[in-house]
Amino acid sequence: MKQTGALLLSFILLAACGQEPATESPDAATTSNNASPSIYASAVASSGRTEADRGRDAARKPAEVLKFFGIEPGMAILDMFSGGGYYTEILSHIVGPEGSVTAHNNQAYAQFVGEEAALRYADDRLPNVDLLMAENNELELTADTFDAVMMVLAYHDIYYVAPNDGWPKIDGAKLVEELYRSLRPGGMLAVVDHYAAAGSPRESGNTLHRIDPEIVIGELEQAGFVLEASSEVLRNMADDHSLSMAAPEVRGKTDRFVLRFRKPE
Numbered sequence: 001m002k003q004t005g006a007l008l009l010s011f012i013l014l015a016a017c018g019q020e021p022a023t024e025s026p027d028a029a030t031t032s033n034n035a036s037p038s039i040y041a042s043a044v045a046s047s048g049r050t051e052a053d054r055g056r057d058a059a060r061k062p063a064e065v066l067k068f069f070g071i072e073p074g075m076a077i078l079d080m081f082s083g084g085g086y087y088t089e090i091l092s093h094i095v096g097p098e099g100s101v102t103a104h105n106n107q108a109y110a111q112f113v114g115e116e117a118a119l120r121y122a123d124d125r126l127p128n129v130d131l132l133m134a135e136n137n138e139l140e141l142t143a144d145t146f147d148a149v150m151m152v153l154a155y156h157d158i159y160y161v162a163p164n165d166g167w168p169k170i171d172g173a174k175l176v177e178e179l180y181r182s183l184r185p186g187g188m189l190a191v192v193d194h195y196a197a198a199g200s201p202r203e204s205g206n207t208l209h210r211i212d213p214e215i216v217i218g219e220l221e222q223a224g225f226v227l228e229a230s231s232e233v234l235r236n237m238a239d240d241h242s243l244s245m246a247a248p249e250v251r252g253k254t255d256r257f258v259l260r261f262r263k264p265e
Contacts, residue, residue, distance in 0.1 A: 035072045035094075040064075043093035048125065052116075053086055059252065061233055062090050068231045069190040069260055074098040075147040078132075078182065081154040083109055084116035085129075091150070092126045102146070104132045104139075108166040136170045141182035148188045149179050153256075155193045155216055159205030176223045180263060189225055189261040191216055192234065194254045197241040209245045213257045225261040234258055 040063035071077070073096045079088045082103040091101045103121075110117065110133065121131065134140070158172040179189065196210035205211045217227055234256035245254045 035067075035070070037063075037067060039073065039094055040067045040071075043090050046089075046093050049089060053089070056086060060086075062087065064233050065192065065231075065258060066090065066094060068229075068233065068258065069148065069150075069188060071095070071148060076100045076102075076145060078102045078104060078141070078146045078149045078179075080104050080149055080151045080179070081106075081109060081157065082150075084113040085120045087150060087152055088129060089120060089126060092129050095128065097128060099128060101126075101129045102132050103129055104134060106133065106135050106166070111166075136168060137174065139175065139178050141178055143181050144184045145182050146187055147184060148190060149183060150190045151179075152190070152192045153194065155191050156196075156205035156209055156211040159202045159211070160209070161206055172219070173223070176219060180223050180225065183263045185263060186265045187263045188228075189220065189263070191220075191259045191261065192256055194245045195239070195241050195257055200241075208243070210241065210254070213259065216257075216259065220261050224263065226264060227259060228262045229260045231258040231260075 043066075044057060044063045071091060071094050073094065075095045076099060077091050077095060079085075079091060079101055082088045082105055085103055088101055088103040095101060105113075105117070120126070121129065157167075158170045158175065160167055161169045163169070183189065193213070193216065194208075194210040196204040196208060196212045198212060198214070200208075200210070200212045202211070202215055221227065236253055236255045239250050239253060239255035241255065243250050245251065
């Protein structure tokens with residue numbers, strides 16, 4: 001792997017595995033579920049979680065984010081580009097033994113996270129988690145399978161291109177169509193990503209590892225999804241959106257959007 005390509009590839013992978021600060025959101029409590037808020041705090045407080053994961057919690061605010069998305073016990077969830085499994089483990093605790101989480105990765109992610117994922121899933125410690133290995137343009141999912149699909153810091157990767165490093169150009173329309181098809185009617189698509197400046201081109205996903213949320217909304221609505229709600233729980237107004245998400249000045253501190261989409265009944 002060439003050094004430049006390896007550094008670029010590490011940026012997209014660090015996006016899924018790094019830390020991020022957040023601010024309180026006025027609409028974070030607007031959910032469509034009936035689950036007790038305590039299930040989210042309990043999942044985050046689970047004694048089996050690693051210190052490394054706990055160190056990310058204050059910035060990621062997983063309890064608030066997953067409450068906003070309306071994750072409930074018994075759900076079947078796809079964690080797309082799940083990386084080392086930070087969110088996968090919390091989701092596993094929330095959905096419980098009657099639910100399931102499918103943790104997707106490709107070879108690029110798997111090689112990068114390596115031991116983190118191996119330790120997380122060792123000895124069947126998360127028995128309701130299934131691992132799915134599929135490359136970017138080879139994902140095939142069973143129709144009407146999932147209640148929710150999570151895409152955390154991953155949507156912009158649709159526009160990342162590094163074929164020599166195991167990341168060929170993604171057929172974005174095909175990927176979104178596959179995710180739509182995999183959701184049950186009424187299912188939810190959760191998107192968290194780094195803000196790009198308003199009006200930025202799609203190529204910002206490749207150059208800055210950011211994306212304008214209006215691009216995300218437009219593409220997902222064209223595919224049939226309905227934007228149900230947004231949250232400001234992960235906003236950081238000190239980020240002016242001009243730097244790569246991996247730049248030292250903003251790494252782990254980027255401004256992020258949180259969008260909840262629904263597949264119509």
